Amino acid sequence: MYLHDCHIENVGPIEALDLRPQFTTGGLPKPLVLVGQNGSGKTVLVSHIADAMVEVAKEHFNNAVPNQVGAAGPYFKVNGLVTRRVGAPHGLALLRFTGENGNIIYLDRSGSVTTSNDDLLSRFPGSQWVGEENQKSVHGLTSERAAQIFKDVLCYFPVSRAEAPHWFNSESQRAPRFRLERRFEGSLTKPIIVETCLDETKDWLMDVVLDDVLAQLSQVQGTSLYPAFSPGAKAKAVVDMVLQKVMQRADVRLTVAPRGTGERLSVSAGESIILPGLEHLSFGQIQLLAIFATILRYADAPSVRSAKLTGIRGVVVVDEIDAHLHADLLYDVLPTLMLSFPAVQFIVTTHSPVFLLGMEKAFGSDGFSVVELPTGSLITTERFSEFGKSFDYYRTTKRFEDEMRTALSAASKPLVYVEGSTDADYLRHAVRELRGSWMTDALEIRSVGQETKGGSTGSGSSGLARIAKVAKAAPDLLKTDVVLLYDWDEERSDEESGRLRVRSMPKAAANDRKGVENLLSDVLYAQIANAENGDRFFGGNTTSDTHGGYVTKRALKKRALCDYVVTERPSSELAGFEPVVALLERTLGLSAPVS
Numbered sequence: 001m002y003l004h005d006c007h008i009e010n011v012g013p014i015e016a017l018d019l020r021p022q023f024t025t026g027g028l029p030k031p032l033v034l035v036g037q038n039g040s041g042k043t044v045l046v047s048h049i050a051d052a053m054v055e056v057a058k059e060h061f062n063n064a065v066p067n068q069v070g071a072a073g074p075y076f077k078v079n080g081l082v083t084r085r086v087g088a089p090h091g092l093a094l095l096r097f098t099g100e101n102g103n104i105i106y107l108d109r110s111g112s113v114t115t116s117n118d119d120l121l122s123r124f125p126g127s128q129w130v131g132e133e134n135q136k137s138v139h140g141l142t143s144e145r146a147a148q149i150f151k152d153v154l155c156y157f158p159v160s161r162a163e164a165p166h167w168f169n170s171e172s173q174r175a176p177r178f179r180l181e182r183r184f185e186g187s188l189t190k191p192i193i194v195e196t197c198l199d200e201t202k203d204w205l206m207d208v209v210l211d212d213v214l215a216q217l218s219q220v221q222g223t224s225l226y227p228a229f230s231p232g233a234k235a236k237a238v239v240d241m242v243l244q245k246v247m248q249r250a251d252v253r254l255t256v257a258p259r260g261t262g263e264r265l266s267v268s269a270g271e272s273i274i275l276p277g278l279e280h281l282s283f284g285q286i287q288l289l290a291i292f293a294t295i296l297r298y299a300d301a302p303s304v305r306s307a308k309l310t311g312i313r314g315v316v317v318v319d320e321i322d323a324h325l326h327a328d329l330l331y332d333v334l335p336t337l338m339l340s341f342p343a344v345q346f347i348v349t350t351h352s353p354v355f356l357l358g359m360e361k362a363f364g365s366d367g368f369s370v371v372e373l374p375t376g377s378l379i380t381t382e383r384f385s386e387f388g389k390s391f392d393y394y395r396t397t398k399r400f401e402d403e404m405r406t407a408l409s410a411a412s413k414p415l416v417y418v419e420g421s422t423d424a425d426y427l428r429h430a431v432r433e434l435r436g437s438w439m440t441d442a443l444e445i446r447s448v449g450q451e452t453k454g455g456s457t458g459s460g461s462s463g464l465a466r467i468a469k470v471a472k473a474a475p476d477l478l479k480t481d482v483v484l485l486y487d488w489d490e491e492r493s494d495e496e497s498g499r500l501r502v503r504s505m506p507k508a509a510a511n512d513r514k515g516v517e518n519l520l521s522d523v524l525y526a527q528i529a530n531a532e533n534g535d536r537f538f539g540g541n542t543t544s545d546t547h548g549g550y551v552t553k554r555a556l557k558k559r560a561l562c563d564y565v566v567t568e569r570p571s572s573e574l575a576g577f578e579p580v581v582a583l584l585e586r587t588l589g590l591s592a593p594v595s
Contacts (some may be wrong), residue, residue: 001056002029002345003049003315005096005123010088012044019045019374021345022369029345031338033359036373043159043348045373048093050156051077052106053192053315055138056097057154061188064500076193080110080134097315098150105139108129126153151297153314153344154192159289159323190298197294198286202265202278204297205239205529208289209256209265212236233448238296238309243267245337246288247281248328284325291318292337295344313343322352327394330355335362336518353387354394397466404470405477407446411465414443414481414588417467419460421447421514422562423487429566430577431584435592442590461490471500481588485580489514506579517556519576521567524582528561537561 006019022030034042054076057064065076077083084091090111097104105124112132121127126139193480247267255268263277275281281289297310316401322330332451335358338346350356356379359368370379408415418424424447432440449459464484478499486492488507495502508518528537538554565573585591 001097001099001152001154001315003095003096003347004098006045006048007094007120007123008041008048009090009092009094010085011048011083011091011093012041012085013039014041014044014374017041017045017374019371019376021347028342031346031348031359031363031368033356033368033370034347034349034373035351035356035370036408040373042373043319046156046319046347046349047077048095048106049315049317050158050193050398051075051136052095052097052161053154053156055106055136056104056141056146056149057140057188057192059141060143061150063187064192075136077108079108080135083234084110092129094120094127095309096124099145101145101148103140104149107135107137107139109135120332136145150188150190151296153190153312153316155190155194155294155298155314156192156317157194157319157321159319161287161290194290194294197290198278201290201293201297204300205254205265205293206256208235208239209254222579235296235300239511241340242292242296242337243289245333245340246285246292271285282326284329287324288329288334288337291316292341296339309340310342312341315345318346318348320350321348322350322355325352325355327354331358331361331391335359338447339363351498354391357387357391400463400466401470404467407478408471408477408482411444411480411482414483414590416443416445416483416485416584417448417464418445418485418516418578419448419464419487420516420558421449421459422558423447423485424521425562426516426577427485427567427580430574431581433571433574434581435585438592439585439590443584443588468497468500468502472497475499483584483587485584487515488518503583503587515558517558517561519580520561521573521576524565524569524573528564530541538563552589 002023003021005018006021008014008017008019010016021032024030034045036042039482054064057204079091088111090109090113092113093106093108095106097106103125105126107124107127107129109129111134113129150536221569236254239471244250244252249269251269252267252274255266255273256264257266257273257276263279265278266273267275269276278286278289288594295312295314297317298314310383321334325334330352331354334355338344338359339362356370359370371377372379416427418427422444426441428445431443431445447459448463464486467482468484475498481501483501483503486502486504488505490504492502492504496506505516505519510522511518513520537557538562539557
């Protein structure tokens with residue numbers, strides 16, 4: 001059973017929504033991702049899908065919802081005036097599910113629907129609404145068909161889902177056991193609404209591990225001890241595959257620890273236990289394991305046995321699937337796990353552009369659908385481009401901070417960071433020429449950021465500010481003194497935080513040039529600006545002005561000027577750098593060795 005068509009009007013923030021989930025040419029469901037601002041109706045839509053699952057289950061099972069008495073048990077989702085758009089005469093939700101034996105139509109109505117709407121009646125055959133009373137019904141269903149439908153995976157993970165972490169009081173929880181489950185006719189053993197499931201999952205995983213042990217024992221002994229149950233043993237390999245994706249490690253596997261060592265289920269790599277229990281996974285990893293292990297558990301029937309992922313079918317709805325997940329899990333892990341279940345119709349909501357980019361990477365731009373609520377508009381490729389730029393910035397920033405952490409923790413002598421590569425070259429040259437090799441050997445001068453073909457990235461005052469952020473967040477990283485030396489025009493006040501020093505270059509009184517070039521003499525500038533050297537050190541562009549004339553702007557070629565000063569000009573012209581060199585001596589407590 002898959003969702004094929006949906007129409008909602010005047011429910012919550014949704015005024016009118018028509019949605020038709022997409023399928024591949026081979027009939028497999030494409031994941032449907034619902035996006036939109038808070039209050040746009042994402043949860044309204046998925047709650048109707050979950051409600052439809054419950055109503056289908058009630059046709060055959062006597063425990064689809066708590067306190068159920070026959071098929072007329074309590075509703076999972078209420079309807080009526082409380083769910084209707086303010087001021088609207090009615091609310092209407094129609095869903096069409098299609099399976100091997102035809103359509104199943106879900107209807108949820110409140111108030112008076114004044115039009116018969118032939119289009120809706122043809123799209124949702126069997127639906128009808130008469131009068132003004134609230135109405136909830138399912139058409140095209142028998143008890144036998146409901147029982148058959150729930151051999152597939154049908155479940156809803158609400159945003160309220162949560163699993164207990166390892167530090168939670170273990171005495172308040174039971175230990176995992178082998179599942180000795182009694183199956184009664186008419187009882188649903190796979191809850192539709194899944195808020196917490198780790199305990200039940202661990203029970204099932206113990207069964208899976210036992211199957212695997214028995215299969216290996218039969219193989220070693222060369223007996224037929226296990227042939228009747230051999231498909232079940234294959235579930236262990238599938239579980240390990242899911243665990244490896246969740247942990248982003250190809251060498252991990254589920255194992256059983258000896259009695260008396262705490263939790264029986266553990267995670268191993270090689271010959272060592274690396275996690276004493278599944279609760280020791282990160283909270284985000286636990287969330288992913290709970291969702292995908294539940295899918296495997298629900299599909300673990302004799303006809304499927306979880307061994308063939310392509311044979312697992314159904315509808316899995318997850319509200320705010322990005323909750324508690326780090327960017328790496330959203331971008332790399334979650335889409336890959338969804339891709340592993342091609343016959344499952346995933347319907348999820350999200351606020352995360354990173355997750356959407358990961359889906360595009362895993363499924364391709366046409367392999368899934370992104371619908372924006374409350375309008376039901378498809379997200380365009382241009383929006384994906386915007387998401388990509390944001391994610392590129394995130395990855396660049398994260399890479400920069402990781403590199404800074406490594407550099408700061410590995411430094412063996414004082415570090416001086418300046419805003420750009422020319423600043424660093426000028427300052428190294430000035431230290432060498434004005435003080436000599438002793439000071440050159442006593443410190444290391446670096447520029448922040450990276451040079452690229454188009455200029456530089458991560459440089460300037462913002463780059464220095466990010467270093468300060470990293471150093472202040474983890475002061476133990478600094479094994480030596482670090483000076484962040486800003487240009488004079490940044491007007492930074494002196495600051496000290498542990499081994500971190502913030503300073504600004506002194507300003508030369510003779511001119512107001514910005515940046516390190518302020519320290520170069522006016523005589524030098526006059527020489528480089530003459531007609532003979534103009535093209536070498538300056539570039540320009542000419543534009544028309546508003547009066548019909550032309551304006552030419554000259555831009556300094558900073559790299560060309562720096563290379564000229566460092567390699568061709570006499571050291572006597574570095575006098576403007578003397579206050580900067582003296583500032584570093586004072587700040588770092590450096591002095592020339594006594595001969």
